[in-house]
Amino acid sequence: xxxxxxxxxxxxxxxxxxxxxxxxxxxxxxxxxxxxxxxxxxxxxxxxxxxxxxxxxxxxxxxxxxxxxxxxxxxxxxxxxxxxxxxxxxxxxxxxxxxxxxxxxxxxxxxxxxxxxxxxxxxxxxxxxxxxxxxxxxxxxxxxxxxxxxxxxxxxxxxxxxxxxxxxxxxxx
Numbered sequence: 299x300x301x302x303x304x305x306x307x308x309x310x311x312x313x314x315x316x317x318x319x320x321x322x323x324x325x326x327x328x329x330x331x332x333x334x335x336x337x338x339x340x341x342x343x344x345x346x347x348x349x350x351x352x353x354x355x356x357x358x359x360x361x362x363x364x365x366x367x368x369x370x371x372x373x374x375x376x377x378x379x380x381x382x383x384x385x386x387x388x389x390x391x392x393x394x395x396x397x398x399x400x401x402x403x404x405x406x407x408x409x410x411x412x413x414x415x416x417x418x419x420x421x422x423x424x425x426x427x428x429x430x431x432x433x434x435x436x437x438x439x440x441x442x443x444x445x446x447x448x449x450x451x452x453x454x455x456x457x458x459x460x461x462x463x464x465x466x467x468x469x470x471x
Contacts, residue, residue: 299457303353304450306382310457312351313402313414316344319430321417329416335360339426341400344416345384348402349447356447359400362386366397369445376444379403381456384445385413385435389424397442399425401433404459410436412461434461 301307321327321340329343330336332350342359349356357372359365366386369375379385380403387399401413413435419427424440435441 299455301352301454301457302450302452305352305354305452306380306447306449307452307454307456308352309348309354309382309402309447309449310404310414310459313344313348313404313430314457314459316348316416316430317414317432319416321428325417325426325428327416333358333360339417341415341417341425344430345400345402348414354447354449356384356445359384362400363397365400366442366445374446374448376446379406379411379437379444380446381406382447382449384447385411386442386445387424387435387440388442389440392425394425399440401435403444404432404457409438410434411441412459414459432459432461 301311325337327340329347330340332347333343342362345359357368383403385401385403386397401415403411405412416430418431
């Protein structure tokens, strides 16, 4: 299905097509090339690329900490997630005590959200893992808050996104 440009549904649809993309070399991606930050951790570049492809203007998220601050300065920060929101994360016990990762909210639950994230991994480094994945993130744990881009109003259906089933190898861990 094709979603109207400028909508949250369009951003989600663009991101969904990218699931499974793996970096070529150390942090080398089309997302980094787009933001002129190739070779740097690219979760923010991924979000900027998806928004651009869907016709949505957002501030630079190359530095997730600065991106979160810009969203706050614009009055677009929220604690209650909606589809298409930018999910800002700080992983406890990773040695980096600040917003250090970002994803796009694609499903909202009672205690968690599903996000499509760039530069993450299944069970390894969540902030620099090298792959676009669908991840479940928990409210009150790693999630710091959400940014809400100015989307075009859209009352239609959204892409349906589910957490992929764990592989046999992942289930054994």
